[in-house]
Amino acid sequence: MKLTKRVYLVGGSGYGLSPSGDCNVYLVDGGTEYALIDTGGGYGIPAMLNNMKKDGLNPSKITKTLITHCHYDHIGGNFDIKEETNTEILCHPNDREAIETLNELSLYDMAQESGLEFEAVPIDATVDDGDIIKVGEIELETIHNPGHTPGCISFLMKDDGVKSLLCGDIASASGRLGFINGPGFVLEDWKKSIKKLMEYTPQRLYPGHGTFLMADTMSHLMMYEQKMNAPWTTIITAVG
Numbered sequence: 543m544k545l546t547k548r549v550y551l552v553g554g555s556g557y558g559l560s561p562s563g564d565c566n567v568y569l570v571d572g573g574t575e576y577a578l579i580d581t582g583g584g585y586g587i588p589a590m591l592n593n594m595k596k597d598g599l600n601p602s603k604i605t606k607t608l609i610t611h612c613h614y615d616h617i618g619g620n621f622d623i624k625e626e627t628n629t630e631i632l633c634h635p636n637d638r639e640a641i642e643t644l645n646e647l648s649l650y651d652m653a654q655e656s657g658l659e660f661e662a663v664p665i666d667a668t669v670d671d672g673d674i675i676k677v678g679e680i681e682l683e684t685i686h687n688p689g690h691t692p693g694c695i696s697f698l699m700k701d702d703g704v705k706s707l708l709c710g711d712i713a714s715a716s717g718r719l720g721f722i723n724g725p726g727f728v729l730e731d732w733k734k735s736i737k738k739l740m741e742y743t744p745q746r747l748y749p750g751h752g753t754f755l756m757a758d759t760m761s762h763l764m765m766y767e768q769k770m771n772a773p774w775t776t777i778i779t780a781v782g
């Protein structure tokens with residue numbers, strides 16, 4: 543599904559675009575090459591490749607797959623996308639081991655409980671805060687924003703002059719907190735990460751789950767302030 547000149551939503555069970563267990567999967571079109579942002583929960587790559595073809599995209603142009611963090615619903619398609627396209631797979635150093643070994647931090651046991659199964663593949667390279675990733679005509683700036691996991695990263699890009707943030711699970715519409723209290727979760731880091739993201743004044747938000755935002759991202763990020771400083775009971779009932 544084409545969202546803007548440069549960004550497509552190619553997978554995501556929340557949008558019925560790919561099977562159950564898939565996070566939102568975005569494709570950034572840099573012209574001569576593409577970047578895929580996350581790979582879903584493991585069974586979604588065939589549907590995503592089909593969606594790309596329907597949108598007139600050539601999957602063999604995927605040269606970089608950028609992993610926002612190590613949770614199973616964001617890394618499960620790594621094996622299949624590597625097989626299909628020979629893409630490089632990149633992540634933050636803090637989440638590398640979890641992605642390569644499917645240890646506790648990846649929540650792979652939860653994946654198996656929900657009937658998902660996949661193989662891990664080695665990471666080709668790591669990226670850290672401030673690193674610029676070139677994808678054809680587009681530049682993505684890496685932002686390290688821990689809290690949800692230690693190696694959570696977002697990617698900031700300009701699309702038609704509009705600041706757009708591909709942010710995985712560290713932020714989403716309406717200040718939704720998503721999965722908390724798991725291994726790697728640190729509330730204080732999460733608070734700092736939201737503040738840090740706000741300093742970049744993004745206008746569009748492409749989160750790992752739920753609704754993407756075409757404008758007004760700052761007012762949605764401001765909702766975190768209130769939620770994260772609320773008593774624990776309020777935070778827990780706010781989880782969607």
Ligand SMILES: [Zn+2]
Nearest residue numbers: 613690711721
């Ligand atoms: Zn997550």
